[in-house]
Amino acid sequence: MDVGGRLRAVREARGLSQRQLARKAGISNATVSQIESNAINPSVGALKRILDAVPMPLADFFATGEAPAKVFYRAGELTEIGRGGVSYRQVGTDLTGKALQILTERYQPGADSGRIPLKHQGEEAGVIIRGELEVTVGDQRAVLGPGDAYYFSSAEPHRFRNVGAEPCELVSVCTPPSF
Incomplete structure (x- = not known):
């Protein structure tokens, strides 16, 4: 996907200049310009922060307009x-009007959700399937392993990081879809 071109299209559709978007997202104008020209690839956390300024959920940013009647999704059909x-693999593509977002997540060793904590309206929950994941919510932090789970208000600043030596896999849910 052309992330830079898609961001430019979203920004222009909202009537925002690069400078206005940068100011609302709390980043430099040069960063928005570099992303839009595909000179740099933003982390998921950075892209989420930018899209929160639009506002637009990550799911809508990557939506391709699937048929609304779809009920079953094979592993290869996750977005x-x-x-x-x-890796965030989402059940479905266009979550417009939906109340729930389900993801299978995979963090490589040392990978994280971004330097800047995420924060948005709603609730999040997840269950670790394999590996270890450090979850920080506000001033609370825990390292979770297989079978462990988390559930919190997404309005609290939060961050995820694989602190183990192997990939970490989990299934998560967010309501409303905002990631």
Whole structure:
């Protein structure tokens, strides 16, 4: 996917200049310009922060307009919305009007959700399937392993990081879809 071109189209559709978007997202104008020209690839956390300023959920950013009647999804049909060392595979593509977002997540060793903590409206929960994941919510931090779970208000600043030596896999849910 042409992330830079898609960001430019979204920004222009909202009537925002690069400078306005940068100011709202708390980043430099040069960063927006470099992303739009595909000179740099933003982390998922950085892209989420930029899209929160639009506002637009990550799911909508990557949506391709699937048929609304789809009920079953094979493993190969999940929509990849991650980048770099983090894979977020979403059930469905267009979550417009939906109340729930389900992801299978995979963090490579040392990978994280981004330097800047995520923060948005709603709730999040997840269950670790394999590996270890450090979850930080506000001033609380825990390393979770297989079978462990988390559940919190997404309005709290939060961050995820694989602190183990092997990939970490989990299934998560977010309501409303905002990631």
